[in-house]
Amino acid sequence: MIKLNIKDTFTQELPADANLENTRRQVEEAVFSYANPKKTKAPKVLHVSTEMSETLGISIEETKSDFFKNIVTGNEIYPNTKPFAMCYAGHQFGNWAGQLGDGRVINLFEIEHQNKNWKVQLKGAGETPYSRTADGLAVLRSSIREYLCAEAMFYLGVPTTRSLSLSLTGDKVLRDVLYNGNPAYEKGAIVSRISPSFLRFGNFEIFAARNDIKNLKILTDYTIKHHFPHLGKPSKDNYIRFFKEVTTSTLEMIIHWQRVGFVHGVMNTDNMSILGLTIDYGPYGWLEGFDFGWTPNTTDRQNKRYRYDNQPNIGLWNLYQLANALYPLIEDAKPLEEILEQYKIDFHQKSFAMMKAKLGLFQDDKNDLELVQQLEDDLQLIETDMTIFFRNLSNFSNTKTAFRLIENAFYDVAHISDAVKMRWISWLENYENRLKKEVISSEERKKRMDAVNPKYVLRNYMAQLAIDEADKGNYQLIDELFQLLKKPYQEQPENEKWFAKRPEWARNKVGCSMLSCSS
Ligand code: AMP
Ligand code: MG
Numbered sequence: 189m190i191k192l193n194i195k196d197t198f199t200q201e202l203p204a205d206a207n208l209e210n211t212r213r214q215v216e217e218a219v220f221s222y223a224n225p226k227k228t229k230a231p232k233v234l235h236v237s238t239e240m241s242e243t244l245g246i247s248i249e250e251t252k253s254d255f256f257k258n259i260v261t262g263n264e265i266y267p268n269t270k271p272f273a274m275c276y277a278g279h280q281f282g283n284w285a286g287q288l289g290d291g292r293v294i295n296l297f298e299i300e301h302q303n304k305n306w307k308v309q310l311k312g313a314g315e316t317p318y319s320r321t322a323d324g325l326a327v328l329r330s331s332i333r334e335y336l337c338a339e340a341m342f343y344l345g346v347p348t349t350r351s352l353s354l355s356l357t358g359d360k361v362l363r364d365v366l367y368n369g370n371p372a373y374e375k376g377a378i379v380s381r382i383s384p385s386f387l388r389f390g391n392f393e394i395f396a397a398r399n400d401i402k403n404l405k406i407l408t409d410y411t412i413k414h415h416f417p418h419l420g421k422p423s424k425d426n427y428i429r430f431f432k433e434v435t436t437s438t439l440e441m442i443i444h445w446q447r448v449g450f451v452h453g454v455m456n457t458d459n460m461s462i463l464g465l466t467i468d469y470g471p472y473g474w475l476e477g478f479d480f481g482w483t484p485n486t487t488d489r490q491n492k493r494y495r496y497d498n499q500p501n502i503g504l505w506n507l508y509q510l511a512n513a514l515y516p517l518i519e520d521a522k523p524l525e526e527i528l529e530q531y532k533i534d535f536h537q538k539s540f541a542m543m544k545a546k547l548g549l550f551q552d553d554k555n556d557l558e559l560v561q562q563l564e565d566d567l568q569l570i571e572t573d574m575t576i577f578f579r580n581l582s583n584f585s586n587t588k589t590a591f592r593l594i595e596n597a598f599y600d601v602a603h604i605s606d607a608v609k610m611r612w613i614s615w616l617e618n619y620e621n622r623l624k625k626e627v628i629s630s631e632e633r634k635k636r637m638d639a640v641n642p643k644y645v646l647r648n649y650m651a652q653l654a655i656d657e658a659d660k661g662n663y664q665l666i667d668e669l670f671q672l673l674k675k676p677y678q679e680q681p682e683n684e685k686w687f688a689k690r691p692e693w694a695r696n697k698v699g700c701s702m703l704s705c706s707s
Contacts, residue, residue: 189255190246190250190253190255190256190259192244192245192246192266192297192299193245193299193300193301194266194268194269194297194298194299194300195298195299195300195305196269196297196298197298197305197410197414198219198220198272198295198298198307198410199220199270199272201410202219202220202406202407202410203217203218203219203403203406204218204219204220204221204222204272205218205220205221205222205275205317206218207221207317208222209317210223210224210315210316210317211317212315212317212318212319212320213317214287215275215287215289215317215318216398216400217400217402217403218275218403219274219275219391219403219406219407220272220273220274220275220295221272221273221275221316221317221318222270222271222272223271223272223273223294223315223316223317224262224265224271224294225261225262225263225265225271225294225310225313225314226262226313226314226315226324227262227263228261228262228263228357228358228359228376228378229357229358229359230356230357230358231257231258231261231263231355231356231357231358231378232257232355232356232358233251233256233257233260233261233353233354233355234354234355234356234377234658234663234666235335235353235354235663235666235667235670236248236251236352236353236354237339237350237351237352237353237670238251239674240339240350240351240352240382241352241353243301243302243304243306243382244299244301244306244308244352244382245299245301245302251353256353257355259296260310260352260353260355260378260380261310261313261355261357261378262294262310262313262314262378265296266296266297269296269297271294271295271296271297272294272295273289273290273291273293273294273295273316273317273318274289274290274293274295274318274386274387274391275287275289275290275318275391275394276288276289276290276388276390276391276393276394276458277289277390277393277394277397277458278388278389278390278393278456278457278458278459279390279393279456279457279458279506279509280456280458281456281487281488281491281493282493282505284397285456285458286397287318287394288318288320288390288458289316289317289318290309290316290318291316291318291319291320291322291324292311292312292313292314292315292316292319292322292323292324292325292326293309293310293311293313293316293386294309294310294313294314294316295307295308295309295386296308296309296310304384305384305414306382306383306384307382307383307384307385307386308352308380308381308382309380309381309382309386310378310379310380310381311326311331311334311378311379311380311381312324312325312326312327312331312357312376312377312378312379313378323361323362325357325359325361325376326361326376326377326378326379327361327363327374327375327376327377328356328374328375328376328377328655328658328659329374329655329658329659329699330470331354331377331378331379332354332377332651332654332655332658332666333469333472333651333655334351334379334381334468334469334470335351335353335354335379335666336351336646336651336654336666336669336670336673337469337472337646337651338350338351338381338466338469339351339670339673339674340645340646340673340676341450341466343673343674343675343676344444344448344642344645344676344677345444346441346444346445346448346450346466347437347440347441347444347463347464347465347466348465348466348467349381349382349383349386349461349465349466349467350381350382350383351379351380351381351382352380352381352382353379353380354377354378354379354666355377355378355379355380356375356376356377357375357376357377357378358376359376360373360374360375360376361373361374361375361376362374365698365704366698366704367704375658375659383461383463383465383467384415384463385411385414385415385461385462385463386461386467387407387411387461387462387463388457388458388459388460388461388462388467389457389458389460389462389506389507389509389510389513390456390457390458390460391407391462392404392407392408392462392510392513392514393457393509393510393512393513395407395513396512396513396514396515396516397513399516401516401517404513404514404516404517405422405517408422408427408430408514408517409422411430411462412426412427412430415462415463416429416430416433419433424517424518424519424520427514427517427518428518428523428524428527430514431510431511431514431518431524431527432527434462434464434507434510435507435527435528435530435531436464436534437463437464438460438464438503438506438507439500439503439531439534439535439538440464440538441464441465441466441503442499442500442503443500443535443538443539443542445466445499446496446499446500446539446542447542447546447640448474448642448645449474449475449478449496449574449575449645450466450472450473450474450475450645451472451473451474451475451482451483451484451494451495451496451499452466452472452494452499453470453471453472453473453483453484453485453488453494453703454468454470454471454472454485454487454488454494454705455494455499455502455503455506457506457509457510460503460506460510470485470703470705471484471485471486471487471703471704471705472484472703473485473648473701473703474575474645474646474647474648475496475574475575476571476573476574476647476648476689476690476701477571477572477573477574477599478564478567478568478572478573478574478577479496479568479571480495480496480497480564480568481495481496481497482495482496483495483496484648484701484702484703485703485704485705486702486703486704487704487705500535500539503531504528504531504532504535507528507531508528511524511525511527511528540556540557540560542640543560543563543564544556544560545636545637545640546578546637546640546641547559547560547563547581547619547637548581548582548623548626548633548634548636548637549622549623549626550626550627550628550636551625551626551627553622553625555618555622556622559615559618559619559622562615562618563615566611566612566615569608569611569612570598570599570600570604570608571598571599571600572594572597572598572599573597573598573599573689573690574597575641575642575643575645575647575687576596576597576687576688576689577594577597578637578641579638579641579642579643579687580593580594580596580597581593581594581637581641582633582634582637582638582641583634584616584619584620584623584630585630586620587613587616587617587619587620590616590619590620591609591612591613591616594612594616597689599689638677639677641677642676642677643676643677643678643679643680643687644672644673644675644676644680644683644686644687645673645676646669646673647686647690648690648694648699648700648701649690649691649693649694649697649700650669650686651669651699652694652697652699652700653665654666654669655699669686672686
């Protein structure tokens with residue numbers, strides 16, 4: 189037994205589904221339904237984020253216990269707690285999808301530690317009333333991807349839900365990875381995830397869509413009370429302020445994604461956290477070659493709705509849906525519209541400031557916008573590795589030597605045309621001139637640039653290598669990547685091999701650059 193400081197607020201303060209059967213159905217007038225995790229055949233913990241466990245007041249020793257294993261795989265229920273699944277709806281790929289809910293997530297309890305409240309949930313723990321046509325389970329490959337990426341994002345300074353543990357269930361799960369009629373059995377797995385809140389835009393949308401204003405208000409008041417307490421008592425003005433804060437944190441999160449080259453892949457409103465945290469790591473990907481039009485999600489191959497450069501616009505689109513959902517509590521469109529208009533202005537200003545920081549430009553110059561836009565065009569002339577380019581640029585001293593630096597970021601170094609080379613030389617000359625206006629030393633500039641341009645990110649093929657190894661029963665690479673990604677901005681000479689372009693074999697390999705939602 190591990191002593192946890194359980195402090196449930198969600199189930200204590202919000203309306204529960206009166207139906208206690210775990211059957212698939214529409215659930216009305218409730219924020220959640222009670223549902224227990226499925227017992228698993230041979231649970232085994234593969235990895236624990238010890239930083240996260242300590243944040244919850246669970247010692248490293250305790251994470252090695254059978255009790256911990258049983259809790260994080262759903263085989264034992266912590267005394268006096270009642271697991272549940274949340275009810276939410278969502279817009280998927282731009283269309284209203286109705287009720288979705290936690291179809292393969294089961295929430296366990298809330299832990300309070302050092303004055304912070306954390307929700308604990310299991311992803312892949314079996315059916316709930318929201319499982320619709322699926323099985324409520326998760327496979328090892330997607331669990332490794334979620335487990336590693338959430339922690340990597342945290343250490344990159346990107347707002348995110350966290351991972352506590354990655355476990356095998358010992359059960360087999362049938363999946364058709366490519367949706368081409370070739371299902372195969374895979375290893376089942378469970379990630380235990382942690383967040384101050386797992387509420388999504390879709391939790392609010394569902395009540396608005398059903399015109400259930402009573403419960404919309406109960407949920408919004410709960411959210412403000414626990415997550416935006418500085419806003420004070422519920423009132424129309426405070427609902428507007430609440431919406432404003434959600435727009436700000438959503439935009440900040442997306443600017444971070446743009447900075448590190450993260451593409452979420454499924455920015456449906458049911459995957460948008462009310463706290464502006466990156467949530468639901470599915471068919472996400474990392475930019476290798478800088479490409480505004482790139483998306484890792486094969487389900488979105490046609491429209492590329494969730495492509496890299498569209499993420500800020502989609503953030504706004506999703507916020508419109510949230511505004512519509514909150515409207516019945518506010519009954520005044522104007523302040524909501526003003527906030528959404530401001531998002532557009534802030535987006536341009538913040539993304540420009542972010543790009544300038546990546547370039548080490550801290551003074552203002554009238555040509556800066558052009559310099560940034562020119563760079564974005566040039567980065568797409570030939571396939572150019574985003575991470576390597578920006579990381580190497582902090583070593584810039586002059587145009588003559590700089591081309592060598594950035595050449596390392598080009599995928600096809602042998603075939604760079606003179607025209608492309610000229611374009612780059614011209615940009616580098618402009619950059620060199622521009623740097624003369626900076627007042628900080630080049631050492632200081634490098635320090636600041638290296639603090640926003642990561643050296644190590646979870647490249648798509650790296651996660652896939654860890655998955656391939658894990659499929660064979662070797663789990664060391666999961667830990668190697670986990671440790672590497674804890675210090676993404678630091679030089680790690682022993683890990684230089686991970687500061688490299690994507691190997692050619694990974695270019696079109698399933699799992700590396702092509703992912704589906706089948707997880
Ligand atoms: P996602 O694309 O993972 O954000 O999931 C969208 C919706 O489908 C959510 O309601 C999920 O809970 C549900 N879902 C996804 N995978 C499964 C699964 N294997 N079993 C049950 N529900 C699922
Ligand atoms: Mg989801």
